[in-house]
Amino acid sequence: MNDERLRQILRRGDPAGEGGGLTPDEARAMRRAVLTAVPERKRRLLPVFALAGAAATAVLIAVLLLRPEPARAPIPPPRIATAPAPPAPPIAQAPVQPAPQTAQKEEERRPVHRRHPPRHHRPAAPAIHDALASLETADTERQVQFSAPGGTRIIWILKSGKDSR
Amino acid sequence: MNAPLTTSAILGLSPQRTTERLAGLFDVHHQRLFRLALRLSADREEARDLVQEAFLRAARRPGAVPDGAEEAWLVRTLVNLCRDRYRRLGVRARAHESLRRNEETGHPEEAAVIRTTVRSALGRLAPRRRAVIVLHELDGLAVREVARLLGIGEVTVRWHLMAARRELARLLSETKEDRR
Numbered sequence: 384m385n386d387e388r389l390r391q392i393l394r395r396g397d398p399a400g401e402g403g404g405l406t407p408d409e410a411r412a413m414r415r416a417v418l419t420a421v422p423e424r425k426r427r428l429l430p431v432f433a434l435a436g437a438a439a440t441a442v443l444i445a446v447l448l449l450r451p452e453p454a455r456a457p458i459p460p461p462r463i464a465t466a467p468a469p470p471a472p473p474i475a476q477a478p479v480q481p482a483p484q485t486a487q488k489e490e491e492r493r494p495v496h497r498r499h500p501p502r503h504h505r506p507a508a509p510a511i512h513d514a515l516a517s518l519e520t521a522d523t524e525r526q527v528q529f530s531a532p533g534g535t536r537i538i539w540i541l542k543s544g545k546d547s548r
Numbered sequence: 549m550n551a552p553l554t555t556s557a558i559l560g561l562s563p564q565r566t567t568e569r570l571a572g573l574f575d576v577h578h579q580r581l582f583r584l585a586l587r588l589s590a591d592r593e594e595a596r597d598l599v600q601e602a603f604l605r606a607a608r609r610p611g612a613v614p615d616g617a618e619e620a621w622l623v624r625t626l627v628n629l630c631r632d633r634y635r636r637l638g639v640r641a642r643a644h645e646s647l648r649r650n651e652e653t654g655h656p657e658e659a660a661v662i663r664t665t666v667r668s669a670l671g672r673l674a675p676r677r678r679a680v681i682v683l684h685e686l687d688g689l690a691v692r693e694v695a696r697l698l699g700i701g702e703v704t705v706r707w708h709l710m711a712a713r714r715e716l717a718r719l720l721s722e723t724k725e726d727r728r
Binding site: 384386389390392393394395396397398399400404405409410413414416417418420421 | 566567570571574575578579582583584586587596599600603604606607608610659662663664665666667670681685686713716717720721
């Protein structure tokens, strides 16, 4: 089949040959549908924007609700003593004569030999908060104890009329 | 309905007057597009849907229709719509089935038989190839014009023409032998 023969067959069997073309009614209806598509598009944009805003708000709320919390240090498990604590070492007593009753109690709470406590236990109190721990009166010597700001325990032993340590 | 509007007259319209521009495009091109759609599609209903969809695309995106090349844009859109439908609905298989049904029932008029045969054979071509042969052989456009409308090179148009002629000749010969 040569090209000319093929062309003849195609033209004889042209699908648009038999009364091809839109009827006036079809054309009018299609024209109306096409031309009304332009304003419809504008009207359609409103719900689209509304939906987009609602979706954005929902996403924002979800993000805020589901946001991962900042990492916290794990809470250590409670320490339960399983063995009896060793007995506390005896408190060193100053080699002085016994003090009055109130001063003696104060003496027991603050050991004399605690010279370098950790830095984080520094008291926020004034420099000398326990100025006079004990004042012993004796015939020959007196003792004054107080804590320095660093926690150093200072003990003054005053001897009457003689040298002091 | 068919006002004496030309494409150049439409171009004179302000871009803001989208509706008027669209109306002008429709009045100038709808019949020609419909004839093309009839040749590219399986039936009249489908052709009408294709033309309407092509104009609706122009209405939804008026900025996409280039000034001075509206006809080519519409033709390309129509061919692309045909191609989409061809892929989606398997028009090739449907056309073949339609041909077989018509042959089985036997149409009394020879012209109708030929028309059905040609439509079926065209329907079995790939959409772009079908558009090329339709525009060239049935619309009578030159190769250069077909290339301009479809946005492809002239060499490609010639290649599609050659392949389409060969394929159509084979299909029509097969149909003729089947009828004997």
